[in-house]
Amino acid sequence: MPRSLASPPQLRPDGAAGLHGRVTAWYASNARDLPWRAPDRTPWGVMVSEFMLQQTPVVRVLPVWREWMERWPEPAGLAAEPAGEALRAWGRLGYPRRALRLHAAAQRIVENHGGRVPASHGDLLALPGVGGYTAAAISSFAFGNPETVVDTNIRRVHARLVGGSALPEPAYTAAEARRAAELMPDPGPDGGALANAWNAAVMELGALVCTARAPRCGECPVLDACAWVAAGRPEPHYVPKGQAWAGTDRQVRGALMGVLRASDDPVPRDALLSVPGAVPAGGSPLPPGGPDGSAGRDGSTGPDRPSWPAGTSPEAAPAWARLAELPAGGEQRRRCLEGLLADGLAHEGPAGVALPH
Incomplete structure (x- = not known):
């Protein structure tokens, strides 16, 4: 019973x-x-x-x-x-x-x-x-x-x-x-x-x-x-x-993690911390549109599109785009990056930031 x-x-x-x-x-x-x-x-x-x-x-x-x-x-x-x-x-x-x-x-x-x-x-x-x-x-x-x-x-x-x-x-x-x-x-x-x-x-x-x-x-x-x-x-x-999402640290941390997952090599810290739309230190603009010359998701092309580090692959570009679209300033990005490092979700070495070994 x-x-x-x-x-x-x-x-x-x-x-x-x-x-x-x-x-x-x-x-x-x-x-x-x-x-x-x-x-x-x-x-x-x-x-x-x-x-x-x-x-x-x-x-x-x-x-x-x-x-x-x-x-x-x-x-x-x-x-x-x-x-x-x-x-x-x-x-x-x-x-x-x-x-x-x-x-x-x-x-x-x-x-x-x-x-x-x-x-x-x-x-x-x-x-x-x-x-x-x-x-x-x-x-x-x-x-x-x-x-x-x-x-x-x-x-x-x-x-x-x-x-x-x-x-x-x-x-x-x-x-x-x-x-x-x-x-x-x-x-x-x-x-x-x-x-x-x-x-x-x-x-x-x-x-x-x-x-x-x-x-x-x-x-x-x-x-x-x-x-x-x-x-x-x-x-x-x-x-x-x-549970709020837009503009929160959780959203920024997720976007930073997206870039690290999509990158085969360590990413320079300066690139991750750059303000949206700016050319990261050591980087260069992509060709008009995406890295393959295609238009962006919003149909835009030309110099006003956000930029990514030199050598960004077509596979990694969407992750960079999601990060660049966030209205997150350098201080919020820095705080979120430090949090990822402290939590063991990322590792920083001489060449930059990457997923943990």
Whole structure:
């Protein structure tokens, strides 16, 4: 029998067991066909997906995950490469420290676990970059261990379905953790198949139906059991803060990283710190338009187009263009570059700045 629920008065008479069956049945018919869910998935593939999916939507992760797995199908392959190659392959997924941590985790897996992703929650938690959620998710989705998995989507479904609130608390609370544990199916003698199906199903329900801004309640398999709907869909008890992007240090750091990923050789510091549109020290304007003489993305040609260091390849020009288009002055660029160096995302030597060795 499922664990008894300590109380949510809003839970309907069919209780947790009824929710389990209805939500997992919906998932069986509506789940997205994602490669890290395929029958032939590997624990490493699941682990890579969990790192990439942190704060990044599936649509952006899919092509990068496929390229990554083709290049490094096992942890040992990544561990043998320089950390800079992990950053280069990470592309524009954002939050590139995840790539460094995944690279470090691969090395630890080779050193301590014979090149195989460990199955236990404790061993996973000891790996670089693996926190409580990631350890539980890998243990559950890769190995079938009945861990309680709680991400933002799951928290939102729990808040509405059982708690009657439009949104979960701004930060994960002990009360939410207790509720998630109480809602988990009992592992039973089968080793937790239903428990793990519940984790995946609630996560998918939050991603596809019980979304933050425009929930599609008419498609919900447990609409009649939803405490939030029964309460008249009250407004959130706080206003979520959006995460700014334009003009922020995060945007500038991302543009600087884009240039380093696209450059085979170290980049002179002065070039990275030049104001938009100026000819970097030691550089020279490109021919009108792009390095191949073509018009820019805005159709412009001629001397007013931003310039790049001499010898910039056509492949690297778009990254330089994205950096040049930012209204970031030299001081902001300098601050962001120093931050990248301090975080180990870049390395500076006599020849200039490059990805770490």
